[in-house]
Amino acid sequence: MSHGPRSGLAAVSSALLAMSRHLEVRDVLKTIVASARELLDAQYAALGVPDDHGGFAQFVVDGVSDEQWKAIGPLPRRHGVLAAMLDDAAPQRLADVRRDPRFEGWPSAHPDLVDFLGLPIRDGDEVLGALFLANKNCPKPDGACGFTEEDEELLGILAQHAAIALTNARLYERSRELTIAEERSRLAHELHDAVSQKLFSLRLTAQAAARLVDRDPARAKGELQQVAELAAEAADELRAAVVELRPAALDEDGLVATLRTQVQVLDRAHSARVTFTGHGVRALPAAQEEAVLRVAQEALHNALRHSGGTHVDVTLERRGKGAVLRVGDDGGGFDPHTVRRAGRHLGLVSMRDRASGVGGRLTVESAPGKGTTIEMEVPGG
Secondary structure (H helix, E strand, O other), rough: OOOHHHHHHHHHHHHHHHHHHHHHHHHHHHHHHHHHHHHHHHEEEEEEEEOOOOOEEEEEOOOOOOHHHHHOOOOOOHHHHHHHHHHOOOEEEOOOHOOOOOOOOOOOOOOOOEEEEEEEEEEEEEEEEEEEEEOOOOOOOOOOOOOOOHHHHHHHHHHHHHHHHHHHHHHHHHHHHHHHHHHHHHHHHHHHHHHHHHHHHHHHHHHHHHHHHOOOHHHHHHHHHHHHHHHHHHHHHHHHHHOOOOOOOHHHHHHHHHHHHHHHHHHHHOOOEEEEEEEEOOOHHHEEEHHHHHHHHHHHHHHHHHOOOOEEEEEEEOOOOOOEEEEOOOOOOHHHHHHHHHHHOOHHHHHHHHHHHOOEEEEEEOOOOOOOOEEEEEEOO
C-alpha cells in the first residue's frame, strides 16, 4: 500500500468514530466508503445496499465528481460482478474487471475500471450489501491485480464495521418513522447503551495496533483480528437489545390501540392512505403481542418506502385463541422467489424469525404489479 499502516489504522478508526457519531444511513455509508478508498489507496470506491426489486436502495460512491455521477445516470441494477458478491457472498479480486465474463451493463459515461476488489457486507448469514474498490494507485505488472491479500483482509474488517453501521442506522431510522416520539427516544437510548462500550473497546484496540505495528507487526495483526471480533460482538449485542426491547405503549394501551395509533401517525406523515381495522382481538401473551407489532412496523416500513402504492391496509382479527395480522398494499409488488435468492431480504427474514420465535407463521403474497400482502398468524395462549 502506498499509504503506510498508520494511515490504514487511522482510516479504520475514522469508520469506528463515524458509527458512534452518525445515525443517518447515508452519512455512515459515505464515511465507510471514503475510509475504504483511503485505506487501500484506490481511485474509486462504492457501497451498494440492494432493495428487494433487483436494484439498489442506496448506492454511495467516492472518487467520482458530481458531474460524472449525473452523467452516469440511474443507479445500477443488481447484475454481473455486483450480483456475484451479493448472491455468492464471496470476495471478488480481479486484475481487470472488464475481462471478467460477468462484466456487463456499465454506462458509457462510467469511469474505466481495471483492477477490482469487492466484498459482501455480511451480518451472520445475511448479505446486506457490497463494498468494492477499483484502480489501486500503484505500479501493476502486466496481467496482475494491484490489490493484495492484505488489502482484502483489511477491507474485510471495514465490511464488518459497515454491517454494524447499517444495523444501527436502519434501526434508528425505523424508530424515527414508525413510533411516537417517546418510543423513539427510548429506543435510541437502548441502542446507545448496547454498543457504546464495545465501540470504545474497538477504538482502543485499533490504537493499540497502531502503536505496535512498527516494533511488533505480528502482535499488531492480532490486535486487528480482535477489532474484527469486537465488531461482530457489537452487532450481536445491538440485535439482542432491540429484540428484548418491549414498546411501552403495548403495556399501557394494548396491541390494538398501539397499532391504531401508529397507523394514524403514518397516515398523517405519508402521502399514501394508511388504514387500520381490528376485529375482536383479545389480549395475547406479551411476546406474541410484541412480535405482531414489530412485524407490522417492518411491513409498513417496506410498503411505505418501497412499494410505491397509494393505499396500505392493516387488519388484525381474532382466529381461535390467537390472531392474524395482515398488511397489504396496492404497490408494485415483487417476485418472492427472486427476493429469496437475492441475498438481501433482511426485512423478510427478520419478520419470519419473529413469527417463528413465538410459535407463529408468516406468509408473503406478491407479484410484480399486483401489490404485496404480509400475513402473520400467532397461536395465542
